[in-house]
Amino acid sequence: ILHTAGVPDYGGVIQRRTRESTEKILAPKVKGTLVLERVLAANGIQPDFIVLFSSLAGVCYEINFGQSVYNAANEFLDFFAEYKAPLPAGKNKKPVVISIQWDQWQEVGMAMASSQYWQKLLGTDPQTLLVDGILPAEGVEVFLRALDSKLPRVMVSPEDLPRKLERMKAGREKLSRG
Numbered sequence: 001i002l003h004t005a006g007v008p009d010y011g012g013v014i015q016r017r018t019r020e021s022t023e024k025i026l027a028p029k030v031k032g033t034l035v036l037e038r039v040l041a042a043n044g045i046q047p048d049f050i051v052l053f054s055s056l057a058g059v060c061y062e063i064n065f066g067q068s069v070y071n072a073a074n075e076f077l078d079f080f081a082e083y084k085a086p087l088p089a090g091k092n093k094k095p096v097v098i099s100i101q102w103d104q105w106q107e108v109g110m111a112m113a114s115s116q117y118w119q120k121l122l123g124t125d126p127q128t129l130l131v132d133g134i135l136p137a138e139g140v141e142v143f144l145r146a147l148d149s150k151l152p153r154v155m156v157s158p159e160d161l162p163r164k165l166e167r168m169k170a171g172r173e174k175l176s177r178g
Helices: 019-042 068-083 115-122 136-149 161-177
Strands: 049-055 096-102 153-156
Touching: 019 049, 019 068, 049 068, 049 136, 068 096, 068 153, 096 136, 136 153
Parallel strands: 049 096, 096 153
Antiparallel strands: none
16 A cells, blocks of 8 residues: 655744644645554455655755644654554564655656745746656665565655755754854
């Protein structure tokens, strides 16, 4: 089972969020995961695996301001996969549950679908933001590796992730200094 549901969060400081706007972003990932779990249990279905499509957005992006709800929805997926991790030595019959925290993709995905928003916000061509994104063929290869890993959480970035995080941290520090 692949759980890929999600909607873009076009931002807003948390103090100005309404319950409706918050639930709209949380529902596909959080409620969708819990409903999926209940439906499988109620029908005695034991899939070979469940892959939850999460995001690196909350970890990596300096432009991710105002997306606390989107980040929270993805964190739920990540911790749900950890919670559902099988016991050591296969002592239970739980399916493998993996949360893949994807970086942005070049040709498909939510970042591409939100390109007009990002263009307006940042005043730049979205393709320049996605130039280092994951290509679909790379995504397929990484997906298969993640599935084979049996790890509950996998972070995926086409860049060296520690270096990327350091660059983001340096950028945030530079912005905060003014």
